[in-house]
Amino acid sequence: MSFVEFQGVTKIYKSGDATIKALDNIHFSFEKGSFAVILGPSGSGKSTLLNLLGGMDFASEGSILVNEINITKMDKGQLTLYRRNDIGFVFQFYNILPNLTAYENIDMAYRLSKSSISSEEAIEAVGLKHRMNNFPSQLSGGELQRVSIARALCKNPNIMLCDEPTGALDSETGKMILKILQEMSAKYNTTVIIVTHNAVIADIADTVLRLKDGKVESVVKSDNPLKVEEVEW
Numbered sequence: 049m050s051f052v053e054f055q056g057v058t059k060i061y062k063s064g065d066a067t068i069k070a071l072d073n074i075h076f077s078f079e080k081g082s083f084a085v086i087l088g089p090s091g092s093g094k095s096t097l098l099n100l101l102g103g104m105d106f107a108s109e110g111s112i113l114v115n116e117i118n119i120t121k122m123d124k125g126q127l128t129l130y131r132r133n134d135i136g137f138v139f140q141f142y143n144i145l146p147n148l149t150a151y152e153n154i155d156m157a158y159r160l161s162k163s164s165i166s167s168e169e170a171i172e173a174v175g176l177k178h179r180m181n182n183f184p185s186q187l188s189g190g191e192l193q194r195v196s197i198a199r200a201l202c203k204n205p206n207i208m209l210c211d212e213p214t215g216a217l218d219s220e221t222g223k224m225i226l227k228i229l230q231e232m233s234a235k236y237n238t239t240v241i242i243v244t245h246n247a248v249i250a251d252i253a254d255t256v257l258r259l260k261d262g263k264v265e266s267v268v269k270s271d272n273p274l275k276v277e278e279v280e281w
């Protein structure tokens with residue numbers, strides 16, 4: 049059954065007299081617990097799609113259903129709760145607060161949500177328990193990304209939205225991050241959605257959505273995605 053469903057979604061940006069159709073009447077669906085990758089050239093609408101699904105921006109037309117609830121009908125207060133309780137965000141540049149320890153960064157998110165996954169469990173799930181009292185300046189890029197995944201995980205989100213999560217990392221560290229995300233998706237039944245320029249990542253996804261010029265070019269589902277260890281880049 050579809051867990052995320054876009055029905056005829058269009059997003060138009062206005063800047064001065066110009067209008068830009070970033071998404072043009074798109075339809076697709078992802079299932080609960082899927083590990084999905086969104087690919088497409090620069091400007092094809094990937095971040096716009098993520099922003100709409102994450103409740104950070106509004107669609108111009110169409111419906112976005114999450115667990116059968118139409119989020120395009122939510123008011124600002126409902127969207128705030130949706131972002132807080134349903135969505136975990138992982139970005140390319142981590143967005144970790146520098147004056148808090150790894151643990152404190154994670155625990156702050158935990159306290160804001162009504163989650164069943166404790167900060168301790170989340171930090172253990174990303175293999176960073178031994179570094180929990182370190183400050184961000186004492187951690188590597190891969191470790192910072194693990195903190196940001198634990199911060200998203202401790203909300204026990206229905207959907208994890210990842211915008212180029214390996215973009216700033218070397219390939220080995222990037223693979224480790226993808227492995228954590230893949231394991232998390234399997235263990236917690238989290239729907240993980242990764243936006244990337246790296247087409248190789250598509251091989252480990254069970255669903256691959258390709259965007260082009262704001263339109264869906266293809267949606268390909270695979271019953272046998274590769275394990276992270278099996279891909280080369």
Ligand SMILES: Nc1ncnc2c1ncn2[C@@H]1O[C@H](COP(=O)(O)OP(=O)(O)OP(=O)(O)O)[C@@H](O)[C@H]1O
Binds near residue numbers: 069089091095
């Ligand atoms: N806030 C905005 N105001 C005006 N135009 C915007 C805005 N955000 C995005 N756009 C335009 O919408 C189109 C889609 O942008 P989007 O960022 O979604 O693409 P993308 O596929 O994520 O690109 P990239 O891979 O370069 O990040 C582009 O033409 C972009 O310039």
